[in-house]
Structures are given as C-alpha cells and as structure tokens.
Amino acid sequence: MDVETYNMIINLMQILPCQLSCNFCAKTKVTLTQERYSLEKFITIVNICTKYGIDSFDLTPHIGDFLLDKQHMSKILFLESNPKVKKWNFVTNFLTPSPEFCILIPEFSKGTISPSIYGLTDKQYFETTGKHMFSKLCDNLWFTIIKAKDNKKKLKNINIYVRYNSSPINRESSYMLFLLDEMKKLGAREDISEICNKNWGGLIESDFERKKNGICQHAIQDNGIFLNGDMTLCNCWDTYKTLNLGNIFDESLESIYSENSKFGELIKGQMFGKYTGICEKCNDFELINIDKIEIDWLKKYINIIEKTRKQR
Ligand code: SF4
Numbered sequence: 097m098d099v100e101t102y103n104m105i106i107n108l109m110q111i112l113p114c115q116l117s118c119n120f121c122a123k124t125k126v127t128l129t130q131e132r133y134s135l136e137k138f139i140t141i142v143n144i145c146t147k148y149g150i151d152s153f154d155l156t157p158h159i160g161d162f163l164l165d166k167q168h169m170s171k172i173l174f175l176e177s178n179p180k181v182k183k184w185n186f187v188t189n190f191l192t193p194s195p196e197f198c199i200l201i202p203e204f205s206k207g208t209i210s211p212s213i214y215g216l217t218d219k220q221y222f223e224t225t226g227k228h229m230f231s232k233l234c235d236n237l238w239f240t241i242i243k244a245k246d247n248k249k250k251l252k253n254i255n256i257y258v259r260y261n262s263s264p265i266n267r268e269s270s271y272m273l274f275l276l277d278e279m280k281k282l283g284a285r286e287d288i289s290e291i292c293n294k295n296w297g298g299l300i301e302s303d304f305e306r307k308k309n310g311i312c313q314h315a316i317q318d319n320g321i322f323l324n325g326d327m328t329l330c331n332c333w334d335t336y337k338t339l340n341l342g343n344i345f346d347e348s349l350e351s352i353y354s355e356n357s358k359f360g361e362l363i364k365g366q367m368f369g370k371y372t373g374i375c376e377k378c379n380d381f382e383l384i385n386i387d388k389i390e391i392d393w394l395k396k397y398i399n400i401i402e403k404t405r406k407q408r
C-alpha cells in the first residue's frame with residue numbers, strides 16, 4: 097500500500113445487519129448482537145476524539161453495512177458540518193443507497209465512499225458473497241453515474257474497492273467493467289485489494305501468510321471504539337476485543353495513548369517482535385514506515401523505543 101503519511105483514523109465500531117454472506121467474513125463464523133450508535137452517542141464520541149486532536153473517522157461497521165444504519169445521513173451531516181473534522185470514510189456493499197444519497201455523493205467535501213465490488217460478473221459475485229445481488233449493485237452504480245453526469249458533477253470522492261478475483265472473464269461482455277470505467281472517467285479511484293485472503297485475525301482459515309517484523313500499520317492508524325467506549329488497537333479484525341486499550345468513558349485519550357499504557361505496551365511489543373491477542377495469528381500485518389508517521393507524540397515515543405531496541 098502506498099502511503100504518503102500515517103494519521104490516526106478512529107473507527108466507530110458498530111455491528112449492523114448485512115445482506116451478504118461473504119465467505120471471508122467473520123459474520124459467517126460468529127454470533128454477535130447488533131450494536132448501533134445512537135446519534136447522541138456518536139456525537140459524544142466524535143467530540144471526545146476531536147478534543148484530543150483526532151480529526152479523521154472511519155464509519156465502516158466492524159461487521160455489517162453502514163447504509164443500513166437508519167441514522168447514517170444524520171451522522172454524515174454532523175461530520176460534514178463539524179469544523180474539527182477533516183475526513184470521514186466508509187466501505188459499503190452499496191446495495192441500499194437511497195436515491196438522495198447517490199445524488200449527494202459529489203457534494204460531500206470531507207468524505208470518501210468505497211463501494212465493494214466482490215466480482216465482475218454475477219457468477220463471481222455469488223461465489224464470494226453467497227447472494228445474487230450483483231444486478232442491484234450495478235443499478236445503484238449506474239444511477240450514481242447518471243445523476244453525476246446530469247448534474248455535471250465529478251465522483252472524485254468514490255474509491256472503488258475491487259476485491260481481487262483471478263477468474264478469467266470476457267472484458268467485452270462485463271457490464272461491471274463498463275461501470276467502473278465510467279466512474280473512473282468521472283474521477284473515481286480504484287483500489288484492487290486481496291481481502292478474500294485475510295484470516296480475520298485467525299478466525300477464518302487461509303493459506304495466505306505474511307511474516308511479521310516491527311510495528312503493524314493498522315495498530316497505529318486503525319484503532320477503533322466500540323459502543324460501550326472500549327477501544328481496540330485494530331478495528332479491522334478485533335471481533336472479541338483481544339487488543340483492548342481501555343475505555344474512553346473511564347479514562348482520557350491522553351492516558352489511553354500514554355507511554356505506560358496498554359497501547360504503549362502493545363506497540364513496544366510489536367517493535368520487539370512480540371505479537372499478542374489476534375495479532376499473533378493475523379495475516380494482515382503491514383509494516384509501518386516510521387518516518388511517515390504524522391502524529392508528533394507518537395513519532396517521539398517510537399523514536400525513543402527504537403533507540404533502546406538498537407542499543408540491545
Ligand atoms: S459485505 Fe462486509 S459485512 Fe457484509 S458479509 Fe461481506 S464482508 Fe461481511
């Protein structure tokens with residue numbers, strides 16, 4: 097992954113319903129009760145973060161689809177109008193955007209929306225998701241394109257997530273490739289990812305292995321907050337809270353991110369090659385480039401530990 101600089105992006109970890117049953121998703125392996133942030137709780141948590149200087153938010157639920165959160169529009173509008181918030185984003189299966197939402201996409205000044213494309217044909221989509229909803233996804237993408245064209249708008253804040261699939265297809269006959277090309281002509285970006293290889297922190301079987309050595313980028317960039325205020329080092333995969341950093345309603349973010357905190361202990365451990373909780377079995381490790389960390393206090397902190405490590 098090409099990263100210019102690392103900044104902290106806090107994920108507001110809801111557990112929501114989802115129409116799909118992707119074969120790599122923890123949804124197919126665990127039973128979890130839904131956890132939705134009320135608008136009030138959402139605002140409280142965002143305000144705690146911005147007070148500490150965190151200005152970027154990931155709204156992708158831990159499991160489920162953000163567009164199935166009935167208050168998704170109110171939450172987005174709160175972030176858009178909050179001067180302390182710089183960026184927000186979410187990944188979505190894009191099966192239930194309202195017409196109003198599709199039309200509004202180009203107007204969001206801080207947000208990035210990432211529709212997941214789990215296949216280029218109905219067959220590929222069904223193989224990964226277990227559902228025949230490919231045509232619904234195509235219809236929603238086409239509606240968004242048409243409305244952007246009608247209104248003479250760009251789709252620069254769409255980042256299309258094409259989940260890697262190696263099955264050969266006939267390019268000429270793929271309607272999805274046509275849609276992706278049309279979106280790219282309007283400024284959308286494309287991100288080809290191999291998420292289907294990931295093992296969900298060891299919950300899902302996978303042959304894919306990645307050697308760990310140093311601090312994982314997700315540990316710095318992708319911390320998450322659950323509904324009850326518990327924080328986790330890794331919002332991507334920590335379904336059972338094995339990387340709990342503390343609770344934002346019981347202690348301040350200054351204390352949660354201090355040198356002698358659980359966070360400090362986990363980061364220090366990774367620098368010395370010790371991976372605990374789900375990090376131990378996870379195959380989504382991505383080595384961070386320490387020189388590209390933007391967060392001043394963290395940079396200083398890591399440099400101190402790095403010096404200690406080199407002296408050993
Ligand atoms: S779309 Fe996301 S939440 Fe839904 S089944 Fe697929 S991976 Fe899981």
Ligand code: SF4
Nearest residue numbers: 312314315330375378
């Ligand atoms: S090793 Fe895996 S679980 Fe640990 S922080 Fe990185 S991505 Fe998350």
